[in-house]
Amino acid sequence: MLLLAFLLLFGPGSWSRPIRHVVIGTAMRPFIALRGWVTARRAERENLVLVRAQRDSLAAVAAAQAVLAEENARLRGLLSLSERSGPHFRPAQMLHMGSGTAEGTFLLDAGTAEGVVVGSPVFTVGGLVGVVREVYEHTAQAIDWTHPDFRASAMTADGRVYGMVEARRGGFREEDVMLLTGAPFHSDVRPGTRIVTSGRGELFPRGVPIGEVAGIESADTGWRKSYVIRPAVRPEAATQVLVGLVSSGGVDLSVAWELEPAPRDTRSRAPNDSVR
Amino acid sequence: MRPRAFTLFVAVLVILDITLHTGLGLGGLAPDLITVAVLLVARRTTAPKVVSLAIVLGLIDGAVAVGNLGGRSLGLGVAALLGTSTRQVVEGEGPLFIVPYLFLGKWLADAVVLLVRPAAGPVHGLWLELVTSVPISAVWSAVAGTVALAIFRITAGRDA
Numbered sequence: 001m002l003l004l005a006f007l008l009l010f011g012p013g014s015w016s017r018p019i020r021h022v023v024i025g026t027a028m029r030p031f032i033a034l035r036g037w038v039t040a041r042r043a044e045r046e047n048l049v050l051v052r053a054q055r056d057s058l059a060a061v062a063a064a065q066a067v068l069a070e071e072n073a074r075l076r077g078l079l080s081l082s083e084r085s086g087p088h089f090r091p092a093q094m095l096h097m098g099s100g101t102a103e104g105t106f107l108l109d110a111g112t113a114e115g116v117v118v119g120s121p122v123f124t125v126g127g128l129v130g131v132v133r134e135v136y137e138h139t140a141q142a143i144d145w146t147h148p149d150f151r152a153s154a155m156t157a158d159g160r161v162y163g164m165v166e167a168r169r170g171g172f173r174e175e176d177v178m179l180l181t182g183a184p185f186h187s188d189v190r191p192g193t194r195i196v197t198s199g200r201g202e203l204f205p206r207g208v209p210i211g212e213v214a215g216i217e218s219a220d221t222g223w224r225k226s227y228v229i230r231p232a233v234r235p236e237a238a239t240q241v242l243v244g245l246v247s248s249g250g251v252d253l254s255v256a257w258e259l260e261p262a263p264r265d266t267r268s269r270a271p272n273d274s275v276r
Numbered sequence: 277m278r279p280r281a282f283t284l285f286v287a288v289l290v291i292l293d294i295t296l297h298t299g300l301g302l303g304g305l306a307p308d309l310i311t312v313a314v315l316l317v318a319r320r321t322t323a324p325k326v327v328s329l330a331i332v333l334g335l336i337d338g339a340v341a342v343g344n345l346g347g348r349s350l351g352l353g354v355a356a357l358l359g360t361s362t363r364q365v366v367e368g369e370g371p372l373f374i375v376p377y378l379f380l381g382k383w384l385a386d387a388v389v390l391l392v393r394p395a396a397g398p399v400h401g402l403w404l405e406l407v408t409s410v411p412i413s414a415v416w417s418a419v420a421g422t423v424a425l426a427i428f429r430i431t432a433g434r435d436a
Binding site: 023095102 | 294295297298299300303327328330331334335336337338339340341342346347348349350353354357393409
């Protein structure tokens with residue numbers, strides 16, 4: 001029996017996919033439905049708390065309005081981002097699984113029936129969150145950028161420096177950051193520079209914010225440089241997201257984030273944005 | 277011992293665990309009752325049976341995660357296997373035994389999961405987890421498991 005666990009662990013993903021599909025569709029189905037219900041009720045309860053707070057005192061109203069405004073702004077932002085990003089994306093609810101083994105992964109309440117495919121990008125108003133790895137009829141499993149398998153081809157917002165972005169685990173989950181690896185050794189990217197998806201490989205749309213450069217990685221040696229990226233979005237804080245549909249690869253979304261579209265690089269294509 | 281009552285107790289622990297973790301999304305706030313259930317079963321049945329249970333529960337619990345599906349099964353399986361061998365060393369399940377037993381079993385199961393998980397970044401993060409968050413989670417699970425076992429014994433009778 002332990003051999004079975006070894007085979008599933010180290011074997012190709014296609015071996016474990018049917019098992020996950022069956023378990024999610026049967027044994028875990030009521031619990032996932034409960035998770036969706038709890039998330040929806042929690043949102044409703046937050047609204048109720050806000051209403052009560054408004055009634056109770058002016059101070060509470062002020063505080064509640066701030067939270068409400070934030071929530072409102074987030075939803076409005078998502079709505080306007082959805083409009084600006086065009087028909088290639090659709091809103092979805094992000095369901096975080098509390099299990100320890102599910103770190104760096106989440107579920108979406110949209111699947112093949114809604115046009116989601118394996119490799120669909122997931123992002124919020126803030127920027128890139130992750131990528132879809134498994135799709136079922138009305139749900140999808142995705143990894144966020146903290147997952148060890150996450151990779152995205154990236155560039156500085158002005159298009160001068162290209163590289164690959166991957167997760168760098170911190171001592172604690174809150175300290176997780178990203179690394180921009182494979183940047184040319186002569187490049188000099190200053191702290192605060194915005195990093196966006198480059199669209200190479202046409203998995204992720206071009207121009208989606210990933211984060212800001214926090215500094216150069218101390219372990220950097222050799223012919224290429226690596227930069228530490230302060231992420232634009234913390235996955236644990238995201239609940240409402242946009243998920244890419246079939247035709248989202250290669251779309252330039254710079255304008256949606258009010259960024260000047262960077263000139264297309266003319267070099268040969270880098271390896272695809274990918275998940276290992 | 278009442279096997280049917282104990283089976284029901286284990287089923288309740290498993291359902292409660294999945295409800296707390298996946299259904300309510302409590303994460304680290306909820307104890308790992310699946311590991312507790314497997315470790316308690318390991319004290320009462322043969323190695324092949326408990327390892328089979330561990331693999332199945334590991335697959336169910338790990339299915340909501342992308343990749344690393346067998347990791348949880350492997351961690352539970354190793355802990356279950358060692359759990360069965362403790363019967364030859366220690367008899368009975370007093371609190372002085374059961375608390376450290378559940379603590380070490382949970383720590384070991386988590387350690388295996390961490391060791392086979394693909395790493396992002398330096399390995400020192402892994403060791404930090406093994407000596408910080410994993411022991412805290414193990415203490416919480418051991419205490420919750422001991423309390424659950426005590427409640428089960430009260431409701432099912434002292435000989436359960």
